Amino acid sequence: MHRRQFLGATGLAAAALTTSGTAALAQESARAKAAKAKGKMKLGCQSGPATDEHFAFFARFGVKNICANPQIADPNRLYPTVDELRALQDLAGKYDISLDIADSVMLRSSHIDREKNPAIMLGQSPQRDRDIESFQTLIRNCAQAGVPAVKYNMSILGVLRNHTIKGPGDAEYGGWKATGPKPAAALTRAGPVDPERFWERIHYFLDRVVPVANEYKVRIACHPQDPGTPPEGWQSVHNVLGTIDGMKAFVAYKDSPYHGFNFCQGTTSENLANPSEEIFDVIRYFGSRKKIFNVHFRNIRGRRGEFVETYPDDGDVDFVRAIKTYQEVGYDGMLMPDHVPRVPGKPNGSQEGFAFAYGHIRGLLQALDA
Secondary structure, eight states: OOHHHHHHHHHHHHHHHHHHHHHHHHHHHHHHHHHHHHOOOEEEEOOSOOSHHHHHHHHHTTOOEEEEOOOOSSTTOSSOOHHHHHHHHHHHHTTTOEEEEEEOSSSOSSOTTTOSSOHHHHTOTTHHHHHHHHHHHHHHHHHHHTOOEEEEEOOSSOOOOOEEEEOSTTOEEEEEETTSOOOSSSSOTTOOBOHHHHHHHHHHHHHHHHHHHHHHTOEEEEEOOSSOOOTTOBTTBOOTTSSHHHHHHHHHTTOOTTEEEEEEHHHHHHTOSSHHHHHHHHHHHHHHTTOEEEEEOOEEEEETTEEEEEOTTSSSSOHHHHHHHHHHTTOOSEEEOOSOOBOTTSTTTTHHHHHHHHHHHHHHHHHHHO
8 A cells, every 4th residue: 555545545444433432422422411310319218217317318419308207196096197207207308308209007027927907918808898998098199198108018937147247347237048047936826838829829919909009199118028038938938029020020010100019229229140230120120110119228248148238339330330330210209218337336337337428328329411
C-alpha cells in the first residue's frame, strides 16, 4: 500500500471508530436516561415500634417512607380501624414520613408454635374464615385511609436461624445451616405439611383476598419463606415459597396487579445455589412483571443451605449491580434494610446496623441519581 493510500484508509477507519464510539455512547446515555425515567426508588424501613422516639430515629437518618403497625385499641380485633390507620399516618407525618405499607396483625413471620392467630396457616375452619374476613377488612380500611399496600407472610416455620459468626469489630452475623442443630420437637403443632397441603392453604387465602385487593386497589405483598428448607422438609414442613419456582407459582396463581411480593432480596438469595450471579435475573423476572411491591435490601454470605446475614457491603451480592437492576425494571418503591447485624450487650443492638444500612442505601440512591 502507498503512503497516501495508507493514510487515507487509517483516517477513514479512525472516523468510523469515532462515529461508532459516539453512537455507542449516545445509545448508552439514552439507555441510562430511560432507566432513570422508569422509576425513583426510596429509602424505607419497617422496624418498630411506631413511637415518636423511633420515628425521630428514622428522620435522623433520612428515612421518609415506612411500613409500620398501627396501634389497635382492642387486643381481640385483628385489624386496625380507619381512624387508627390515620393516627399512624399523623404520627409519621410529624416527621415528614409517609406510611406506604401497613403490616398485618396476622400472618407474621413467627413460628407457628408461637403464633397467636394461626388458623389460616393451620387450615382451621371456621376460624380461618373469620381471620380472612379481618384481613379483607384491613384491605378496605387501608384503601379508605389512603395506605396503598399491606405486607404479610404465609409461614409455618417462621425465620429459621441456628448459628452465628463474628462480624467486623464486635458485630455478630446470624445465619442458617441445614446441617446444623435440629429443633427439639420433631413436629410443629401443624403436624406434617407436604407441598400439596401447603398450597391448598395458600390458595384458599388468595382466592378470598385477591378479589378484595383488586376491588379496593390495595397491593398485598407477601414475604417469601425464610429460608428454603431441605427437600425432605424441616419439622416435616415443606417451605413451598422457599424456592424460586415456588415464588413463580405463587404470583402466577390469581394473577393481579395487586398480588405480588414483599421481595426480600436476602431471603431470595438464601434460596439460590449461586446468589452472586443468579439474583439479578430473579430480580428481572419478578420486577419486569411488576410483582415487586417492596424490597428488603439485605446481603448474605453463602448460598442455599448455609449462609450468614451481613452488612450491605460485606456479602456476596454486588449491591451496586443490584440497585441498577431494580432501576432497569422500573421499580420505584422502597429499599429497606432488615435483619441487620447486632452488637451484643447493647440495649438497642441493631440500631447501629440500621444506621449503617440507611447510609449505605442512601449513598447508592444518590449515586444512581447522579
